[in-house]
Amino acid sequence: MSLHDSPVSPEGPSIHPIDQATAPYYWGIDIGGTGIKLGLVDENGHTVAYQKLPTREPEGAEAALNRVAAVVSEVEQRLGVVGKVPSVGLGAPGPMDLPRGLLVAPPQLPTWWDYPIVAKIAKLLGRPVAFLNDANAAAFGEFWIGTGRYADSMILLTLGTGVGGGIIVDGELVNGVNSFGSECGHILVDPSPTARLCVWGGGRGQLEAYASASAVVDRTRDRLTEGAESSLSGLLGGGDSELTARKVYDAAKNEADPLALEIIDETAKWLGIGITTLVHALDPGVVTLGGAMNFGGADCSIGRRFLARITDEFQQRTFENVFDGTTIGFASLGADAGYLGLAGYARKQALKLL
Amino acid sequence: MSLHDSPVSPEGPSIHPIDQATAPYYWGIDIGGTGIKLGLVDENGHTVAYQKLPTREPEGAEAALNRVAAVVSEVEQRLGVVGKVPSVGLGAPGPMDLPRGLLVAPPQLPTWWDYPIVAKIAKLLGRPVAFLNDANAAAFGEFWIGTGRYADSMILLTLGTGVGGGIIVDGELVNGVNSFGSECGHILVDPSPTARLCVWGGGRGQLEAYASASAVVDRTRDRLTEGAESSLSGLLGGGDSELTARKVYDAAKNEADPLALEIIDETAKWLGIGITTLVHALDPGVVTLGGAMNFGGADCSIGRRFLARITDEFQQRTFENVFDGTTIGFASLGADAGYLGLAGYARKQALKLL
Numbered sequence: 046m047s048l049h050d051s052p053v054s055p056e057g058p059s060i061h062p063i064d065q066a067t068a069p070y071y072w073g074i075d076i077g078g079t080g081i082k083l084g085l086v087d088e089n090g091h092t093v094a095y096q097k098l099p100t101r102e103p104e105g106a107e108a109a110l111n112r113v114a115a116v117v118s119e120v121e122q123r124l125g126v127v128g129k130v131p132s133v134g135l136g137a138p139g140p141m142d143l144p145r146g147l148l149v150a151p152p153q154l155p156t157w158w159d160y161p162i163v164a165k166i167a168k169l170l171g172r173p174v175a176f177l178n179d180a181n182a183a184a185f186g187e188f189w190i191g192t193g194r195y196a197d198s199m200i201l202l203t204l205g206t207g208v209g210g211g212i213i214v215d216g217e218l219v220n221g222v223n224s225f226g227s228e229c230g231h232i233l234v235d236p237s238p239t240a241r242l243c244v245w246g247g248g249r250g251q252l253e254a255y256a257s258a259s260a261v262v263d264r265t266r267d268r269l270t271e272g273a274e275s276s277l278s279g280l281l282g283g284g285d286s287e288l289t290a291r292k293v294y295d296a297a298k299n300e301a302d303p304l305a306l307e308i309i310d311e312t313a314k315w316l317g318i319g320i321t322t323l324v325h326a327l328d329p330g331v332v333t334l335g336g337a338m339n340f341g342g343a344d345c346s347i348g349r350r351f352l353a354r355i356t357d358e359f360q361q362r363t364f365e366n367v368f369d370g371t372t373i374g375f376a377s378l379g380a381d382a383g384y385l386g387l388a389g390y391a392r393k394q395a396l397k398l399l
Numbered sequence: 400m401s402l403h404d405s406p407v408s409p410e411g412p413s414i415h416p417i418d419q420a421t422a423p424y425y426w427g428i429d430i431g432g433t434g435i436k437l438g439l440v441d442e443n444g445h446t447v448a449y450q451k452l453p454t455r456e457p458e459g460a461e462a463a464l465n466r467v468a469a470v471v472s473e474v475e476q477r478l479g480v481v482g483k484v485p486s487v488g489l490g491a492p493g494p495m496d497l498p499r500g501l502l503v504a505p506p507q508l509p510t511w512w513d514y515p516i517v518a519k520i521a522k523l524l525g526r527p528v529a530f531l532n533d534a535n536a537a538a539f540g541e542f543w544i545g546t547g548r549y550a551d552s553m554i555l556l557t558l559g560t561g562v563g564g565g566i567i568v569d570g571e572l573v574n575g576v577n578s579f580g581s582e583c584g585h586i587l588v589d590p591s592p593t594a595r596l597c598v599w600g601g602g603r604g605q606l607e608a609y610a611s612a613s614a615v616v617d618r619t620r621d622r623l624t625e626g627a628e629s630s631l632s633g634l635l636g637g638g639d640s641e642l643t644a645r646k647v648y649d650a651a652k653n654e655a656d657p658l659a660l661e662i663i664d665e666t667a668k669w670l671g672i673g674i675t676t677l678v679h680a681l682d683p684g685v686v687t688l689g690g691a692m693n694f695g696g697a698d699c700s701i702g703r704r705f706l707a708r709i710t711d712e713f714q715q716r717t718f719e720n721v722f723d724g725t726t727i728g729f730a731s732l733g734a735d736a737g738y739l740g741l742a743g744y745a746r747k748q749a750l751k752l753l
Contacts, residue, residue: 217571219681222552223684223725225678228679233676321586325579325582325587326564330577362587362602363602367579371576
């Protein structure tokens with residue numbers, strides 16, 4: 046909600062001054078259902094060029110990746126960095142097969158299923174490709190140059206339509222043996238047979254079913270249907286598109302709507318439960334909340350209330366020394382975390398190869 | 400239950416033939432509330448000497464560690480390996496402070512609280528000490544030469560009086576920023592305000608409160624008090640010491656006691672829930688159940704039923720490709736996993752120093 050999300054760039058790439066940048070450079074290419082973000086990033090995490098292309102999903106992967114390659118070539122020539130970009134980080138939504146370099150079946154990209162994306166990009170650009178889940182990429186961005194930059198380990202939870210996550214342990218991303226590592230939105234927070242169903246299908250009682258924007262809408266609608274009084278009541282008849290997590294936030298912020306505040310507090314409670322579990326398994330010291338659904342974030346009283354409620358729940362459920370040794374806060378890179386993390390991961394892989 | 404646990408060794412160390420062993424060797428020293436296990440282990444994980452000393456907790460840490468040092472010296476001389484044991488792995492129950500090398504407050508060892516155990520052992524033995532939580536050590540043992548020996552990542556859950564755990568991601572143990580990593584017994588499986596309380600105090604609804612031997616006893620007692628019919632009913636009046644997880648297992652095995660079977664199935668269900676959460680966070684590919692409370696393990700129909708119920712619950716709650724890519728089974732090293740893992744970890748640390 047507080048995050049900017051850059052529109053598709055119709056005028057071509059935005060080029061930033063490169064005289065203070067430090068070579069080599071790395072591409073971060075973040076594939077989404079509607080847009081593809083390309084960032085060229087220097088050794089220290091500064092973006093020297095950025096463009097967002099439309100995905101044009103119905104045209105398929107091949108066409109989109111050819112447009113990506115054209116931008117890469119154009120930017121490198123304009124900046125005079127041809128030969129100074131040793132590797133590329135590529136991110137996409139799951140489910141995916143990291144070792145085989147495939148998008149398996151991302152719901153946002155039906156024409157891309159089973160497409161050998163890594164081989165294609167490697168061939169088009171002629172260099173090694175580091176391939177990541179998009180949520181893991183965002184976590185690596187925050188770890189490299191965002192809220193986790195002084196940490197050895199961290200967990201990022203991305204709160205959006207769903208709940209994504211990325212886990213870093215001692216500097217290493219948890220990508221998983223089945224390319225399913227760090228799927229923090231799928232940890233169980235409610236084991237009961239009547240627990241809420243996950244947004245994307247799949248199981249009941251998973252964190253995503255309680256702490257995503259979709260879950261906020263669903264729970265608000267349920268309470269309104271039960272007759273809860275709220276300034277949001279008028280939206281109930283308007284179909285699903287009328288009631289959004291953003292409107293719940295606005296109602297809480299502008300009118301201190303009791304139902305809206307209750308829903309936000311409940312969301313925080315479930316996040317506190319999920320975070321307790323993740324911290325007890327991993328003890329990372331740093332837990333960061335990213336994604337658009339942060340209820341205004343640290344710049345807003347509702348966002349601060351949200352964070353305080355999460356922290357309270359965690360404190361009630363953990364041990365004193367663990368609570369004292371853990372920082373929970375909001376992410377700092379916004380919607381750029383993905384391509385930045387991909388560039389950072391490409392850098393990490395390139396340095397390992399030396 | 401199925402695991403042997405070697406008694407204290409009154410006749411001194413047992414020495415195994417060393418002619419087929421491969422130098423260098425590593426000590427694994429596993430400190431417990433009643434006994435201290437010392438194993439000298441070769442490069443390939445073969446034990447060349449073993450002794451279990453009584454802890455004699457009231458005498459304090461100093462006295463116990465002097466006895467440990469005497470055994471180390473005696474064994475190395477008898478085997479002719481003086482100078483061929485470059486490092487030592489030391490394990491103990493938590494809470495601990497790994498960077499500072501302290502036992503903070505283990506409930507089993509009150510006279511050892513805040514004792515600088517790592518500095519003391521390093522001084523007595525004159526070599527570097529790799530220090531671990533005992534459950535993490537057992538996980539590393541299974542990872543090195545047990546059920547995880549062909550895996551890159553794994554999770555071990557140790558089912559005993561409590562539930563311990565150890566997580567290995569891409570070969571690295573998750574020890575945590577606050578020395579609280581891999582505390583899988585403390586992940587939340589039931590968020591409700593009436594959830595069961597943890598065995599060792601602390602929070603409600605944690606896995607340990609449902610899947611430990613103590614939890615099995617508590618739940619059985621509750622059901623008997625409610626009037627459930629069972630061959631175990633006669634034990635209800637006999638005080639807490641009469642009803643044990645072992646007796647629940649025996650009742651299930653010998654008499655197919657319906658209550659005992661129900662309790663075992665319930666325990667499996669909670670483990671399946673906890674394992675789903677851990678796998679969705681970490682996707683390790685291998686989940687191993689160690690510790691004494693395995694209801695007979697793979698050699699017994701009750702143990703196999705227990706494992707099948709755990710696997711069923713996991714299958715219902717996870718995704719098909721994750722289920723297909725994950726193996727859940729029993730650990731293979733028994734009560735030796737701890738000292739073996741400590742020796743293996745000392746080896747790993749020594750190799751890193753080269």
